[in-house]
Amino acid sequence: MKKHSTDNLIIGIDAGTSVIKAVAFTLDGRQVAVASRHNRYTTADDGRAEQPLAQTWADTADALRALGDEVEGLASRTAAVAVTGQGDGTWLMGPKGEPVGDAWLWLDARAAATTAALARSDADRARFDATGTGLNTCQQGAQMAHMDRHCPERLNQADVAFHCKDWLYFNLTGVVATDPSEASFTFGDFRTRAYDGTVLEALGLSHRRGLLPPIIEGTEQTHPLSESAAAATGLRAGTPICLGYVDMVMSAMGAGVHTGEAGTACSAIGSTGVHLRSRADRDVRLNAERTGYVICLPMPGQVTQVQTNMAATLNIDWILSVMAEMLTEFGQPVTGRDLVPRLDAWLRDTTPADLLYHPYISEAGERGPFVEARARAGFIGLSTRHGFKEMLRAVVDGMALAAADCYAVMGDPPKELRLSGGAVRSPALRATLAAAVGSPVRVCSRDEAGAAGCAMMAAVAIGAYPDMEACIADWVVPLFGERDSPDPAIADRYQSLLPAYQQARQDLLPVWASLADRKGV
Numbered sequence: 001m002k003k004h005s006t007d008n009l010i011i012g013i014d015a016g017t018s019v020i021k022a023v024a025f026t027l028d029g030r031q032v033a034v035a036s037r038h039n040r041y042t043t044a045d046d047g048r049a050e051q052p053l054a055q056t057w058a059d060t061a062d063a064l065r066a067l068g069d070e071v072e073g074l075a076s077r078t079a080a081v082a083v084t085g086q087g088d089g090t091w092l093m094g095p096k097g098e099p100v101g102d103a104w105l106w107l108d109a110r111a112a113a114t115t116a117a118l119a120r121s122d123a124d125r126a127r128f129d130a131t132g133t134g135l136n137t138c139q140q141g142a143q144m145a146h147m148d149r150h151c152p153e154r155l156n157q158a159d160v161a162f163h164c165k166d167w168l169y170f171n172l173t174g175v176v177a178t179d180p181s182e183a184s185f186t187f188g189d190f191r192t193r194a195y196d197g198t199v200l201e202a203l204g205l206s207h208r209r210g211l212l213p214p215i216i217e218g219t220e221q222t223h224p225l226s227e228s229a230a231a232a233t234g235l236r237a238g239t240p241i242c243l244g245y246v247d248m249v250m251s252a253m254g255a256g257v258h259t260g261e262a263g264t265a266c267s268a269i270g271s272t273g274v275h276l277r278s279r280a281d282r283d284v285r286l287n288a289e290r291t292g293y294v295i296c297l298p299m300p301g302q303v304t305q306v307q308t309n310m311a312a313t314l315n316i317d318w319i320l321s322v323m324a325e326m327l328t329e330f331g332q333p334v335t336g337r338d339l340v341p342r343l344d345a346w347l348r349d350t351t352p353a354d355l356l357y358h359p360y361i362s363e364a365g366e367r368g369p370f371v372e373a374r375a376r377a378g379f380i381g382l383s384t385r386h387g388f389k390e391m392l393r394a395v396v397d398g399m400a401l402a403a404a405d406c407y408a409v410m411g412d413p414p415k416e417l418r419l420s421g422g423a424v425r426s427p428a429l430r431a432t433l434a435a436a437v438g439s440p441v442r443v444c445s446r447d448e449a450g451a452a453g454c455a456m457m458a459a460v461a462i463g464a465y466p467d468m469e470a471c472i473a474d475w476v477v478p479l480f481g482e483r484d485s486p487d488p489a490i491a492d493r494y495q496s497l498l499p500a501y502q503q504a505r506q507d508l509l510p511v512w513a514s515l516a517d518r519k520g521v
Helices: 053-070 112-120 124-131 141-148 152-159 164-173 181-189 197-202 206-211 227-233 246-254 313-329 336-348 388-408 426-435 451-461 468-475 488-507 509-519
Strands: 009-015 019-026 031-038 050-051 078-085 091-093 158-160 240-243 265-268 273-280 293-294 303-308 355-356 378-380 416-420 441-443
Touching: 009 053, 009 246, 009 388, 009 441, 009 451, 019 053, 019 441, 019 451, 031 053, 031 206, 050 053, 053 164, 053 227, 078 164, 078 181, 078 246, 078 355, 078 451, 091 152, 091 164, 112 124, 112 141, 112 181, 124 181, 141 152, 141 206, 141 246, 152 355, 158 164, 158 206, 164 197, 197 206, 227 378, 246 273, 246 293, 246 303, 246 416, 246 451, 246 468, 265 388, 273 388, 303 388, 313 336, 313 388, 336 426, 355 488, 388 426, 388 488, 416 426, 426 441, 426 488, 451 468, 488 509
Parallel strands: 009 078, 078 240, 265 416, 416 441
Antiparallel strands: 009 019, 019 031, 091 158, 265 273, 273 303, 293 303, 355 378
């Protein structure tokens, strides 16, 4: 049955790595319906991770048509459409609007050697000072530098270098553009929100400056849906289209990273851990290790500092799968997912901050707050009195200490930590994060935070709200749950353990290197 409301609607498109979603919201932020399509990309042993551009647009158009099947009169009721998408990566388009090969995704690892060489250069300090962003293989700057060195014909054929959302915006409107967030953390200065020649020079890409699209601010400027895009999506030609910021900060905006108070932060706890802190650009403190991101928010002078763990709940998935395999071996067939409901009970039976576990379970190592592809997970402090439940507790503690490690390089603990992601439905996990980071926590009940974040930008762009702060007051603040403060005694245990956690990861660097050398990595 189609869903109907008399309110006008805003559609938020969130083209993620795994799923492309189209979500309808009322002008005051109530979610009406969602339609999605699974994303498809290919990987290979040489490190490539590629996605066809034409397929991505076709899947997005299909999701919008499916949303029309869910919402009665969607085309006539849509006041605006906003789009965000997976960050980093390189989506090249030729002079006639045709794709130049498949996109290199943020997962692509082929630029690793080029990235390492650029990061060691004397010019990288100036690049980092401008962008506030550590260089890694995910980024378009590193990937284009690699292409320029090893396959320049790709860049020679291109007319513009897009990110995912930029490509979709072009297909929706025919306009070549990018947004201030990806433009500045990749090729610019987060203070000016403009391209920076020093950054291009440091990357060896000054001669490729012509590939960078114009920067537009989506809260101030929209473009109309084209006739061809209207035919493809089922929407009405001329509908205002808003170019959102990168999905990472759109999701954080939808989950409450910034609601006007100083010192707020947001952690998205999923397969990876993303930790974002809202602050004025003048208050940013860059770390000596040159890691993390500084990403602009869609409000003047406001940015997020970001650190990302390569693996968060992947660690829980791993240890539960180990137990599931053992039970299955002894005639009790279960999966790791079957054991998730027992997680909180097992954690209640254990002592917090008793063991050390570094949650670097990903084969890609770690990227925040330090970058080391050879980093690996491990327990420290095991004895005969420790069993499975204690090891599970250590894994959860390690995830939480990894978040604290990330926030530590960004300054003092947040005054309040907003949480998103399926894992934070666990009260025990929320309590562990609060104690380890040393901050009160609360959860925003917004289901589709990324789509909501860019839809809020569209609401401002069409004049439904005077600014983002007013929109946030309606769209985000009412969805917050209760504020839970950490137990002081338990928080003290984590705070006393954090220095040992940090010291151990530093001391283990040569051990990880030796293990990698033995394996020929």
